[in-house]
Amino acid sequence: MSFQFVNRFRNMASDEMIKVVGDRFCVPYTMELLVKKKIQSFSNSHYDVFDTTGNILLQVNGGIWNLQKKRVMKDPAGLPIVTLREKQAISWKQEWQMHEGESRHCLCSVKRSGGFNIKSNLDVHLASPYKDAACDFRVTGSLASLSIKVRRGNSIIAEVTHSYTWGSYKGKECFKIKVYPEVDYAFIVALLVIIHENDNA
Numbered sequence: 001m002s003f004q005f006v007n008r009f010r011n012m013a014s015d016e017m018i019k020v021v022g023d024r025f026c027v028p029y030t031m032e033l034l035v036k037k038k039i040q041s042f043s044n045s046h047y048d049v050f051d052t053t054g055n056i057l058l059q060v061n062g063g064i065w066n067l068q069k070k071r072v073m074k075d076p077a078g079l080p081i082v083t084l085r086e087k088q089a090i091s092w093k094q095e096w097q098m099h100e101g102e103s104r105h106c107l108c109s110v111k112r113s114g115g116f117n118i119k120s121n122l123d124v125h126l127a128s129p130y131k132d133a134a135c136d137f138r139v140t141g142s143l144a145s146l147s148i149k150v151r152r153g154n155s156i157i158a159e160v161t162h163s164y165t166w167g168s169y170k171g172k173e174c175f176k177i178k179v180y181p182e183v184d185y186a187f188i189v190a191l192l193v194i195i196h197e198n199d200n201a
Contacts, residue, residue, distance in 0.1 A: 017182045095110070
């Protein structure tokens with residue numbers, strides 16, 4: 001196998017689009033996002049997602065229905081993109097499902113990797129009748145530093161950082177997300193919401 005062919009193959013692999021919510025959320029460059037969270041009530045949190053110029057890209061809000069957490073992500077026009085539903089609200093497994101729009105069409109399931117663990121690790125399984133036990137993506141993070149990474153295999157596809165401020169103790173928090181090229185940023189924001197909801201359960 002020639003050196004040029006190997007390089008071309010690697011470039012094709014690195015440029016592969018990773019879409020879960022939709023390809024309109026994949027861009028050919030690294031995305032820098034700012035996420036602002038505000039607690040509106042005991043069971044209701046609101047997230048605003050901005051680009052580096054201050055344009056709002058996504059909003060997430062919701063509460064608890066029938067002992068089950070529900071978060072709805074919308075675009076700037078207010079149209080639902082995905083709905084996050086906690087499958088087992090009283091289980092330590094803290095399993096969530098990501099549904100297209102406000103439908104019951106499941107895009108993926110997200111489950112804590114282990115039990116009571118200081119690490120907020122999540123396994124993400126794409127919805128498919130032909131899937132094996134291996135997860136498609138893994139989210140790793142620390143409750144202490146709230147530094148979160150999203151991986152597909154050995155490759156990091158997104159990173160989240162968070163610094164505690166005085167506002168954190170008043171229910172207002174900020175996160176910075178770096179989403180690598182051709183990675184679905186709506187999917188990454190949804191994972192951030194899930195891991196943060198789990199950490200604050």
